[in-house]
Amino acid sequence: MAVILIFETIHHALAAEKSAVLVAATSAEFAAGTVPELIPLPASVKSDCGFGLLVEGAEALDDDRMKALIQGGLAYTAAYRKIGEEHNYERIG
């Protein structure tokens, strides 16, 4: 499952990406080669900064683990599950 995390500002999003890349690289919960990354968001996903953090292979992560992915006290404001290949997203948190 691919999850997209939304942050309050682009600065938070950039910091979260750096944190998540480090965590994913050292965590057994992520498949080798999984690299969280910021992606442009479609208009259907409400976000002031226009980018969200895409985390592939996040099916094993509950909310607490997802938060732990983002170190440094940064909290995401919303989470979406990506459905299919198109720009279809379902809010899950």
Place this chain on the structure above:
Amino acid sequence: MSGSAKQIDARGQPCPQPVIMTKKALDEGGFETLEVLVDGPTAKENVSRFATHAGHEVEAIDGEGGASTIRIQVGKATGTPSAAATSPNASSRACATAASGDASATTVFISSDKIGSGDDELGSLLMRGFLRTLAEPGERPARIIFMNSGVKLALDDSTALASLRALADVGVEILACGTCLDFYKVKDRLAVGRVSNMLEISGLLLAGKTLSI
């Protein structure tokens, strides 16, 4: 033809090769008249426009089945550009655009590894996002040309590499300036696309619709 004439056969060549072949021949010189054989109206128009803009006298002679011979008198322009060169629609009739009229005919020219000036981190993110968006299903350009620090986007450690590979996989041509790769000493690290040069790049930029980033 006389000894001061040269003929090149651009029939069957995909756009913008006829223009590139014409430019190469004119650059090499050694003749007074250059005849370019083409097999379609788009190539005829593009070669004629290019030669006219370059200051030569141009005469297009239509043959059978859409074929034409474009006779270029080197350096003999009268100062009155041809209709093809002055038409307000000239640029929109460039080869690729004329072929389809959509984004798949567009060349994207990227001369930096960041979008805009200001904060480097933001500029990098915007470039990464742009290339990722290009790689998504929908309209895509015919090619992407990288110059100067833009070539770094096509290297083995680029955060945009996956997007560029996805674009290459669906037929988008990826070209990186060889001079620039050499300058940054990264020629052996090009991970997608191929090395190009100024001659080819300038020909491609002149021949069709270009989006400069």
